[in-house]
Amino acid sequence: MGFISLVHTTGQHREGEAAMTLADTAPKLGRKRDHTRDAEILDCAIAVLAETGYDGMTIDEVAARAKAGKATVYRRWSSKAELVIDAVACMKNRDLDPSQLPDTGTLRGDLLAMIKPMAIEEGEKKMQVMAGLISMLSKSPELADAANAAIVEPRARINRILMTRAMERGEISRDTDIETVALISPAMASYRVLILRKPVDRAFLISLIDGVILPALGLPARSSLPVR
Amino acid sequence: MGFISLVHTTGQHREGEAAMTLADTAPKLGRKRDHTRDAEILDCAIAVLAETGYDGMTIDEVAARAKAGKATVYRRWSSKAELVIDAVACMKNRDLDPSQLPDTGTLRGDLLAMIKPMAIEEGEKKMQVMAGLISMLSKSPELADAANAAIVEPRARINRILMTRAMERGEISRDTDIETVALISPAMASYRVLILRKPVDRAFLISLIDGVILPALGLPARSSLPVR
DNA sequence: TATATACGGAACTGACTAGTTTCGGATACT
DNA sequence: AGTATCCGAAACTAGTCAGTTCCGTATATA
Known part of the structure; x- marks a missing residue:
């Protein structure tokens, strides 16, 4: 449910840990992050949010619905609050x-x-x-x-x-x-x-x-x- | 904060346990329930509800604010949901x-x-x-x-x-x-x-x-x- | 090939909280 | 006096959930 085509524009937040002034993330080695999962996870977050509200929403449910591991979610957003803020901001594009x-x-x-x-x-x-x-x-x-x-x-x-x-x-x-x-x-x-x-x-x-x-x-x- | 004078009208809910067709509660023996606490607890529930919302509200907080034990609260309302419903209904009288x-x-x-x-x-x-x-x-x-x-x-x-x-x-x-x-x-x-x-x-x-x-x-x- | 990171999945930790029980003491009926 | 219920307070139980860690596997660079 929901189309995947959306691009979320509100920024990736910090993905690495070290303080990098430019170029938010830059791991040269290893498997690349699959950015098509971003919008899929955000879409599921929106759906769960609509069904259960902020307090009722669980990261487990969002991850399960997106067929993702919780680690995959937390690698992108450092907390539930940030995920929700990004998901909401993302709805702007559906306009x-x-x-x-x-x-x-x-x-x-x-x-x-x-x-x-x-x-x-x-x-x-x-x-x-x-x-x-x-x-x-x-x-x-x-x-x-x-x-x-x-x-x-x-x-x-x-x-x-x-x-x-x-x-x-x-x-x-x-x-x-x-x-x-x-x-x-x-x-x-x-x-x-x-x-x-x-x-x-x-x-x-x-x-x-x-x-x-x-x-x-x-x-x-x-x-x-x-x-x- | 808040006046105590309110009387809540929406019913006491079941206070005993045995199935009584009439006369909701009827313990002849023992200390009488202090009904002045009812409205005080409801007022505190309203206050906490306004500050934190339903999910953020805890029975502990309501009881503490009313200087009551949790048992005193649960003796009157069998669950958080019933307390909130009664507290909200009680606001009608403030009209x-x-x-x-x-x-x-x-x-x-x-x-x-x-x-x-x-x-x-x-x-x-x-x-x-x-x-x-x-x-x-x-x-x-x-x-x-x-x-x-x-x-x-x-x-x-x-x-x-x-x-x-x-x-x-x-x-x-x-x-x-x-x-x-x-x-x-x-x-x-x-x-x-x-x-x-x-x-x-x-x-x-x-x-x-x-x-x-x-x-x-x-x-x-x-x-x-x-x-x- | 060796290394580093990503993935889905699952187990784990720590905090919080609804609801229950227990306690010592107060109050009311018999 | 004796008993039953109330009170505030605190301890306890059981379930939930945010966030972390680890696993086996996949995929990228060097």
């Missing part, structure tokens, strides 16, 4: 295409175009992971930063972009508080999954757009024309 | 006055009147507790129900009442989706605390009311007069 956003001409059209089964599923997965991390966020600022960058920010950023475009288009008022409005859907979707434990489906997202977001921006549910 | 809500004549006035330092602080505490519970909610439906009834519902309920009154008053449209709009502030406040880890202060709540909730209801930020 929707960087700037290949829809551009339908209306904000409503753009927001609706963002509702795709794949995006919903990926969002659900991220929320499962987030659920297992929340109690840790206050204990590990480093993890909190990783979770923010990989899970929280990407969503908000997309909304910010779409709404900024709508503003430049003249569709919404110049003095809209985009920063806040862009957080409505992430916030309400999180709340629905994490706390109400109900599914975030297409119908919910549409009612959110038409019942909350667009009205909050002063647009009717069926906006299409710029105001001026 | 804002049952139906003693503000009635200023406008929805904005009512919503602003709900912003009191005490209410903010209590909400923050509840969110800390919720943060420590989230990863457990999917594993224990009973805990999820308790958390919902004690932490989630009360807030939403107040908004629902205030908005229903505004509707009857003619201030907002008859076909408003109150069920969704009432969740905006709980959702965005939770998101802010749990995920963004920023404080929910007066300024945030006001910008939420004026920048999101009232506009979503078709009201200007300074509404005062009924529309029709």
Whole structure:
């Protein structure tokens, strides 16, 4: 389960022991480390994390699921905390295409175009992971930063972009508080999954757009024309 | 810290062992159980829960903080899970006055009147507790129900009442989706605390009311007069 | 070929903790 | 008085898990 193709970009951490100023690792002799295992282990870590949460996750389970020895895991990450931070950071790459956003001409059209089964599923997965991390966020600022960058920010950023475009288009008022409005859907979707434990489906997202977001921006549910 | 005066209402659970159809406990002989310890222990459980989360919380810590022996705790609750469920359920009673809500004549006035330092602080505490519970909610439906009834519902309920009154008053449209709009502030406040880890202060709540909730209801930020 | 490292797997260590039991003393009924 | 239960405190039991070490084997350089 999960594709292997991901490359994790957040650094290998220290692999040797001696203090090396440059060239993180450099054993000239011996068998080379199989870096295809890295992403596989991280994928399994994400899966276990989503299923059991940070405290419930065990290195044994991750290693077993990746058909790896624990030594193979600890050779790459010096602790459970580092593995998790790297795994979470790695989710950032699963994101929707960087700037290949829809551009339908209306904000409503753009927001609706963002509702795709794949995006919903990926969002659900991220929320499962987030659920297992929340109690840790206050204990590990480093993890909190990783979770923010990989899970929280990407969503908000997309909304910010779409709404900024709508503003430049003249569709919404110049003095809209985009920063806040862009957080409505992430916030309400999180709340629905994490706390109400109900599914975030297409119908919910549409009612959110038409019942909350667009009205909050002063647009009717069926906006299409710029105001001026 | 924390007042002792609370009475927990959610039941004592089984205290004896033999199957008794009625009268849960009935030792005629011996020293009586000191029921003032119940609420004290529950208060300490809440405090530890807020600080460390469910997995980080230990019975030893709770007992030590309440200056009680572990046996005294286990005599009342047969497991950590039951203690936590009872402690969470107990938070319901800390609520804002049952139906003693503000009635200023406008929805904005009512919503602003709900912003009191005490209410903010209590909400923050509840969110800390919720943060420590989230990863457990999917594993224990009973805990999820308790958390919902004690932490989630009360807030939403107040908004629902205030908005229903505004509707009857003619201030907002008859076909408003109150069920969704009432969740905006709980959702965005939770998101802010749990995920963004920023404080929910007066300024945030006001910008939420004026920048999101009232506009979503078709009201200007300074509404005062009924529309029709 | 000799050496050094990687691999999966398994055994081991040390710390922690849920839950139980025991102890000396206090309190309440009979 | 006698007995049963409570109390706080501490010791004990049993299971779990992070992190380490060792094994036999595979693969790379020299």
